[in-house]
Amino acid sequence: MALIPAAPGVPERAEAVLEKPEVLAARPGVLAAVNSNFFAILPAPAGVKPAPRSRFSVGAPVDILGWAKDATREASPAQAGYASFWTDLAGRGHIGMADAPGEARMAVSGRGELVRAGKCVATADKPLHPRTAVGVDAEGKMLWLVVVDGRQAGYSEGMSLGELAALMKDLGCWDALNLDGGGSATMLLASQSEKLDLVNRPSAGSARGVPVMLGIQRRSSSTADERR
Numbered sequence: 001m002a003l004i005p006a007a008p009g010v011p012e013r014a015e016a017v018l019e020k021p022e023v024l025a026a027r028p029g030v031l032a033a034v035n036s037n038f039f040a041i042l043p044a045p046a047g048v049k050p051a052p053r054s055r056f057s058v059g060a061p062v063d064i065l066g067w068a069k070d071a072t073r074e075a076s077p078a079q080a081g082y083a084s085f086w087t088d089l090a091g092r093g094h095i096g097m098a099d100a101p102g103e104a105r106m107a108v109s110g111r112g113e114l115v116r117a118g119k120c121v122a123t124a125d126k127p128l129h130p131r132t133a134v135g136v137d138a139e140g141k142m143l144w145l146v147v148v149d150g151r152q153a154g155y156s157e158g159m160s161l162g163e164l165a166a167l168m169k170d171l172g173c174w175d176a177l178n179l180d181g182g183g184s185a186t187m188l189l190a191s192q193s194e195k196l197d198l199v200n201r202p203s204a205g206s207a208r209g210v211p212v213m214l215g216i217q218r219r220s221s222s223t224a225d226e227r228r
Helices: 161-171 219-226
Strands: 004-005 030-035 039-041 062-065 074-076 086-087 093-096 106-109 115-116 131-136 141-149 175-179 185-192 196-200 214-215
Touching: 004 030, 004 106, 030 074, 030 131, 030 141, 074 185, 093 115, 093 131, 093 175, 115 131, 115 161, 131 161, 141 161, 161 175
Parallel strands: none
Antiparallel strands: 004 214, 030 185, 030 214, 039 062, 086 093, 086 106, 115 175, 131 141, 131 175, 185 196
């Protein structure tokens, strides 16, 4: 698995900038990727007039909400109120509230657990929105990445958090986490040529910029040998 954060942005306090999902996920061996952390777009520094653009334009500086860590850096620390998905040194996945355990290889965060210890903990039956979620089995060996389209009449209205929790439990998740949804909900899958293709229908009509992607990356043979 690989966390794929955007490069640090400007102003100085920005933890990342918005980037196209396919650019963030463009790493060797990435087979699938979904958006992950919620984020807050930062205002332009005092005295700087921002260029006219969409609120979610590529390059917009943002504060990543919750934990965001990969093998090279910790883009954002663990944060109260944001549950996390992380993998330990053995590659097993965990979901819950975490205080940045030192053994974590990577981590992303969401807002609200969906399933905990095999039981649905999110029950709200509205509103309906596009959703993204991650789940693991009881041993942390099986991973589910789920994206639900929404806000598109005649195609998909979306899901409530209660419906999403029920879906994740039915899929077999022991623990599951709600990631950023809405217009950010994006899933990329590699084709036979290993080109990453957008496989869902984002509510805005195209994938919008995000600061972090959670990807599944093929292990190199050397890495696999080291972990046997």
